[in-house]
Amino acid sequence: MSSKKNRARASKDTAPRKYKKKTSALITERVTYVDYKDVDLLSRFMSDRAKIRNRRVSGNDVQQQREVANAIKVAREMALLPYARRVSTQRTRPPREGRTGRDRDAEARTEAMGRAPDEVADEAAVDAVDALDTGGADVNETDTEE
Secondary structure: OOOHHHHHHHHHOOOOOOOOOOHHHHHHOOOOOOOOOOOOHHOOOOOOOOEOOOOHHHHHHHHHHHHHHHHHHHHHHHHOOOOOOOOOOOOOOOOHOOOOHHHHHHHHHHHHHHOOOOHHHHHHHHHHHHHHHHOOOOOOOOOOOO
């Protein structure tokens, strides 16, 4: 007797999905030998992060996939292809409660001092301008020893 699992699996096998098998770039370009120096051809079989694409995605048969993978590995060793590429965008967590982390830390610091964030920013700007006017000397230090 067959179990429930086998009966469920048999129903899927009776009506398999019909899909068109991908054709490999090696077949369309009639490549007989995969050369590790042909970087343009090999880069077609790599993802944007420089990973080797699998057979299902590239459409290669087993022998073609082995040849492509070995050629990519040799080209990487010869520094013709990268082992990995950096991604230009970084994934970050969205800020909680509608605030960014830096704003929240600045607000916490100013609340600990007992002043509003705008007052602290204005005071820092005034101090910076005064320091520039006096040639770098602190504004609070005046010559009272005359």
